[in-house]
Amino acid sequence: MASDNWLVVGLGNPGPKYEATRHNVGQMALDVLATRMSAKFSPHKTNSRVAEGRPVPGGPKLILAKSNGFMNTSGGPVSALAKYFGVDPERVIVLHDELDLPFDSLKLKQGGGHGGHNGLRDIAKALGTPEFLRVRIGIGRPPGQQDPADFVLKPFASGERETLAVLLEDAADASEMLVTDGLTATQQRFHGGAR
Numbered sequence: 001m002a003s004d005n006w007l008v009v010g011l012g013n014p015g016p017k018y019e020a021t022r023h024n025v026g027q028m029a030l031d032v033l034a035t036r037m038s039a040k041f042s043p044h045k046t047n048s049r050v051a052e053g054r055p056v057p058g059g060p061k062l063i064l065a066k067s068n069g070f071m072n073t074s075g076g077p078v079s080a081l082a083k084y085f086g087v088d089p090e091r092v093i094v095l096h097d098e099l100d101l102p103f104d105s106l107k108l109k110q111g112g113g114h115g116g117h118n119g120l121r122d123i124a125k126a127l128g129t130p131e132f133l134r135v136r137i138g139i140g141r142p143p144g145q146q147d148p149a150d151f152v153l154k155p156f157a158s159g160e161r162e163t164l165a166v167l168l169e170d171a172a173d174a175s176e177m178l179v180t181d182g183l184t185a186t187q188q189r190f191h192g193g194a195r
Contacts, residue, residue: 011094025095048067
């Protein structure tokens, strides 16, 4: 029997220095999901922290995971978690920051390239396929000549925090909807900017 587990991974870098940065927006959205399910993260043997719960009683189980390593080495833990919990790549949802989307927008897709995102590249390599689901959380492009690598490691500005809170709720909603309603319905709800 196929498991009803879904693996939902929030990408980011470890430690207090990074937790409020743009690059960690995937982990921030994962925290929203965990809070909704009253699930607590605890250490797991796959070099990650895991929280488990069901958004809907009797519904599919979500395994929420954050790697203890850096973003660009996310593949090993994700692959190990998928094996451990018996989750196929098509039931892996990765929440991550997306420079190519304006701040305060979401896009969902399955498969495709990594767009220079090293976390996605590493996961596709470790899973042996790019066919996992992605919740792409728009963080926008850096202003002026700022290096994108520096920009993603900066915290959100105070003026952005209120919008960020709504964006994280939307990303959590989109993750839950992917599990219950599938990709097409979720795309129809969240694409197109009207939220």
